Amino acid sequence: GENVEQHPSTLSVQEGDSAVIKCTYSDSASNYFPWYKQELGKGPQLIIDIRSNVGEKKDQRIAVTLNKTAKHFSLHITETQPEDSAVYFCAASSNDMRFGAGTRLTVKP
Amino acid sequence: SQTIHQWPATLVQPVGSPLSLECTVEGTSNPNLYWYRQAAGRGLQLLFYSVGIGQISSEVPQNLSASRPQDRQFILSSKKLLLSDSGFYLCAWSVSSTYEQYFGPGTRLTVT
Numbered sequence: 046g047e048n049v050e051q052h053p054s055t056l057s058v059q060e061g062d063s064a065v066i067k068c069t070y071s072d073s074a075s076n077y078f079p080w081y082k083q084e085l086g087k088g089p090q091l092i093i094d095i096r097s098n099v100g101e102k103k104d105q106r107i108a109v110t111l112n113k114t115a116k117h118f119s120l121h122i123t124e125t126q127p128e129d130s131a132v133y134f135c136a137a138s139s140n141d142m143r144f145g146a147g148t149r150l151t152v153k154p
Numbered sequence: 155s156q157t158i159h160q161w162p163a164t165l166v167q168p169v170g171s172p173l174s175l176e177c178t179v180e181g182t183s184n185p186n187l188y189w190y191r192q193a194a195g196r197g198l199q200l201l202f203y204s205v206g207i208g209q210i211s212s213e214v215p216q217n218l219s220a221s222r223p224q225d226r227q228f229i230l231s232s233k234k235l236l237l238s239d240s241g242f243y244l245c246a247w248s249v250s251s252t253y254e255q256y257f258g259p260g261t262r263l264t265v266t
Contacts, residue, residue, distance in 0.1 A: 089244070149195075
């Protein structure tokens with residue numbers, strides 16, 4: 046089955062800096078890659094996703110890139126703000142969806 | 155629009171007591187439904203998923219069970235809780251297994 050690894054487990058940046066979270070997956074048949082943001086005490090919320098026929102997708106300060114050959118994908122957050130502080134999960138899906146272990150992002154004002 | 159509800163929001167139960175957590179989805183038909191557990195500071199562990207009424211697949215053997223008595227209702231149960239059952243339980247739905255999952259607000263369970 047699919048195995049998703051996510052790095053780093055924790056990330057601390059200064060407000061205004063960029064943050065990058067990376068994930069690798071094992072199943073070459075995976076074709077859908079969502080990213081979730083989970084704030085304390087709440088359920089994860091989908092923030093951006095990408096399908097395997099696309100290499101990059103942007104939504105304001107958030108972007109995701111996908112390298113199918115290397116089987117890795119990344120989340121990029123630019124101009125970080127304190128409200129970006131949360132746990133971020135990547136996931137990869139072929140027949141079922143598997144999640145990474147999460148990255149705790151702290152944006153220091 | 156679709157919404158997903160979970161209750162209760164928090165629950166404190168003694169070891170050995172039964173458990174019933176409920177999840178309902180509105181605004182969609184025949185969704186895939188999922189139960190996840192999240193230990194403190196950890197990732198999402200898939201417990202059960204269902205592709206239709208009465209169809210339950212278990213990912214991890216444990217003292218929990220799930221049922222889907224109606225199309226948009228998913229229930230997580232236990233006959234006797236263990237201390238290790240403490241955690242944050244999340245229900246989610248999706249159109250299919252290869253599409254985005256939408257999570258409910260979660261239930262914080264503490265077994266004492």
